Every structure is written in structure tokens, then in C-alpha cells.
Amino acid sequence: MADDLLAALAEVVGATHVLTDEGTTLPFRTDWTGRWTGECRAVVRPGSTAEAAAVVRACAAAGVPVVPQGGNTGLVAGSVPAVGSVVVSTRRLDAVGEVDDSTGQITAGAGATLAAVQAAAAAAGWRYAVDLAARDTATVGGTIATNAGGHHVVRHGMTRRHVVGVEAVLPDGSVISHLGGLVKDNTGYDLAGLLCGSEGTLGVITAARLALVPAVEQRAVALVGFTGTAAAVAAIGPLRRRLPALEALELVFADGVAAVGEARGARPPFDGAAALLLVEVAGSGDLLEGLAPVLADLDGVVDTAVATDGPRCEELWRWRDDHTDVINQVGDTPPHKLDVTVPLDRLGRFVEEVRALVADLAPAARLWLFGHAGDGNLHVNVTGLAPDDETVDRAVVELVAGSGGSISAEHGIGRAKRPWLHLNRTPEEIAAFRSIKDALDPAGILNPGVLVPERR
Ligand code: FAD
Ligand code: MLT
Ligand code: ZN
Structure with missing residues (x-):
């Protein structure tokens, strides 16, 4: 057979x-x-x-x-x-169509990389606002299937917001295709929305119609070093409120920045900064005029580096973006990676609590924290653990759930977090997931073992 x-x-x-x-x-x-x-x-x-x-x-x-x-x-x-x-x-399904200049939309094959879509959009004076460090490899289909987040969620939302329609193969081999790109189209169930975040369990996405945003004329990036976590976290609200052009608001800590510096052979940007925020604003006009007074009003700032030209902006971004690669090289075993959201007013306390928890449960392990501060999304990485030992992971997700947070901010549930879905979803919600799965995939052909818990 x-x-x-x-x-x-x-x-x-x-x-x-x-x-x-x-x-x-x-x-x-x-x-x-x-x-x-x-x-x-x-x-x-x-x-x-x-x-x-x-x-x-x-x-x-x-x-x-x-x-x-x-x-x-x-x-x-x-x-x-x-x-x-x-x-x-899906990697061979990598065609990227022309930008429709009237709607600001593009159709791309599921296997096209984010970078390819971004480049096609930029060439036409538009921008695909979804962006993440894996842009050169992550695909349109994968980012839709995970409803990926990334750097610009604080302004532009998750991938779902940018998906106008999809084409997909359902588990019985039939094809649904809704790529017409009508901006207003209330003709029934939102199948594209359903496939966003479905993690390959409901259909194989083969193409998507994506909404673009106008290209930005200019951007400015500031890396702001703070005396401690509390000062950095306290800055999040004012930065969000006072910077309408805020495009990204990312959080890193001294140990992660030091590790990135060591890997790059570069000195960390400032001495004495325990926590750092990367602030990006984008738009037109003199961006520094709007940014400078807001930064000047923040408390607990050790030092600030600001860039407006492309290469220097990229240079500052690397202190944040290189975390994933660098942490993956630490130690002899792969990192345990958790990706959580906590309510913003709990973020500072959560940082202290998770540090204490990991120190208590695994004193020899190293904890690395970084993330998308503007969304309350913290990446909790732990190195030095045995690949199969989930004691720390379980304790962290329980802490997150107990803090009113989400055990998956943006990476999804996959196989890794499936045992813990019940921490965030009620039995009724999980039963509804199961009903949807059974309706579209009664034989359980697509991605078994991922996201949806087994039938009891
Ligand atoms: P894959 O890894 O191939 O698949 C991911 C899931 O989607 C699987 O469940 C798979 O079955 C399903 N899938 C893939 N393609 C299809 C399809 N065509 N149809 C149906 N299901 C499909 N994620 C974020 O959200 N934000 C970040 O900032 C971020 N940064 C990252 C940085 C680095 C360096 C790395 C390595 C990863 C990062 N990620 C981030 C995670 C990852 O890039 C995203 O989850 C991305 O969306 C995965 O895309 P992919 O094409 O690689 O999908
Ligand atoms: C990031 O924001 O860098 C990613 O989501 C990847 C990670 O969690 O390492
Ligand atoms: Zn992330």
C-alpha cells in the first residue's frame, strides 16, 4: 500500500x-x-x-x-x-503576483517567503506590514496558518488582519478559492479567517490575497536603556499613547544583549542598562521632532541611541532580532521556547516571578527573556534543560495562565503546547474546536497531533 x-x-x-x-x-x-x-x-x-x-x-x-x-x-x-x-x-508554490494599485492588494502562493512579498510590495510603493526575523524563510502559508505576529503588531495587528482571502485544499482534496479581493464581502462564513491560526489542521493553504499598507517615507529607531525592568515596563504606556506613529516596541534585557554582542564581536550599546526598549516610529515629516520629547520625559533612562538612516536602524534592530539565533547556539541542547502574553499591567511582576520560578526549579539553567513589549508578548526561553524535561515549561505556562495571560501569544499551539491548551480554553471551546475539526476533517487526515486535543 x-x-x-x-x-x-x-x-x-x-x-x-x-x-x-x-x-x-x-x-x-x-x-x-x-x-x-x-x-x-x-x-x-x-x-x-x-x-x-x-x-x-x-x-x-x-x-x-x-x-x-x-x-x-x-x-x-x-x-x-x-x-x-x-x-x-508548499515551497514550490512561490509565485508572487502583481500589486493591485487600486486596492493595495497582492496575491501570493503559499510557498512565497515573507521577504518576497515584502519586496514585491515595496517595488510597487506599498508595504506588507507583517514582518519577523525569519522573513527570508517563513512563508505566506505558514504565517497564515500560525496567524503570525512579529514586530509590527502594535500598529498593524496579526497576520489575520492582512488576509483578504485564501485558496486552500480541504482534507478531502476539494479546493476552496476566494481570491477576488473584494474589500466588502459579507457572504457567509469567514473561511479565510478560520484558516488563520489553524496550524495545518483544516486545510492546506495554496495561495492568499493579502492587504498591503502604504509604504512609509521615513522611519526612526531608538534603543533606550533603562535602569531596570520596572522603568522599562512603565514606559510602555506613555510610548503607546504619545507616539501615534509607533511601529514597533520591543523589550530586551542586558544578558540577551550581551550574548548578541559576544556573538557579533560588538560592544553592547550602553553600560548599566538592565532592560532596553527598541522603539520604532514610521511615517512622514520630522519623526525625531515627535520622538525626542517623548523619550526625554521617560523615567529611569540610562542612555539612548537613535537612528534614522536605513543601515543604522538595521544595526539597532540587530540587538533585538539576533536573540533567536544566538540563544539557539547556547549550550549543548536546544532551548525550550515559550511564547506568552500577560496583561500589560502584570508584565513587570511576571518578569520577576518567572525569573524566581526558573531559578528555583532549574538553578543550572539559563533564562532568556525578550519580546514584543507593546503587545505584552514575552518570549520565555530556557537553555540548559534536557529536551524532554517539561517541568519548567509546565510551571511557566501555569504561571502565565494564573496571571490572566495566553500560553501562546503568536507561535501557536502545535504539538509542543497541545497538552496545555485547557489552561486557556474552556471545555466548551475545546469541544467547539473538535466539532469544527470533525466537520472538515472527519478522518483526521490533516496534521494529527497538532493543536486540537484528542477526542475523549
Ligand atoms: P512552518 O514552520 O512550515 O509551519 C508552521 C505551521 O503552519 C505548521 O503547523 C504547519 O503545518 C502549518 N502550515 C505551514 N504552511 C501551511 C500551509 N500552506 N497550509 C496550511 N498549514 C500550513 N513567529 C511570530 O509569530 N512572530 C515572530 O516574531 C517570529 N519570529 C521568528 C524568528 C525566527 C528567527 C524564527 C526561526 C521563527 C520566528 N517565528 C515568529 C516563528 C515562525 O517564523 C512563524 O510561526 C511562521 O509563521 C512560520 O512560517 P513557516 O512558513 O516557516 O511555517
Ligand atoms: C521573535 O520575536 O524573535 C520570535 O518570535 C522568535 C522567538 O521567539 O525566538
Ligand atoms: Zn516574537
């Missing part, structure tokens, strides 16, 4: 796009951090929506699970294949 299926898949996509060799499939079976590796029968790379549909149909007929995968940069093991599955890699 397995051979029959592989032959059928090769018939659909061509034998060169059915990968079965263990070495060749390894990068598709291992997550970005290297913490999880799965097993699959094959990685299949369809070159069109019709091929993707035929692949899903063949797998469904054989009762073989399908794991959709884009850039494989996800951080919750959502694209790590279940045993015996077929990985459907």
Missing part, C-alpha cells in the same frame, strides 16, 4: 518531487531549533494547487496523514511530521 501511494504521488508531482531518502527528508522532519524530529513516508512538493489537491486526495484515500509545511521555521513543532505521514511542502 505504501508503495502504491508513493507511486500515485510520483504520478501527480513527478518522481523528483517525492523525497523519501532519510537524509534528504531530515531538514523537513526536524524543527528549526533542532529539539524535535519526526518521521514521514515522504516529503511531496506539489507545483500547483491542482497537484496539491491530488496529493491530499491520494493520501486521504490511503488513510495517510498529511502534514502541511512551509518554511519550517515554526517554533511549536507544528510542522514536524507524525509517524507514517506525508509532508506536503
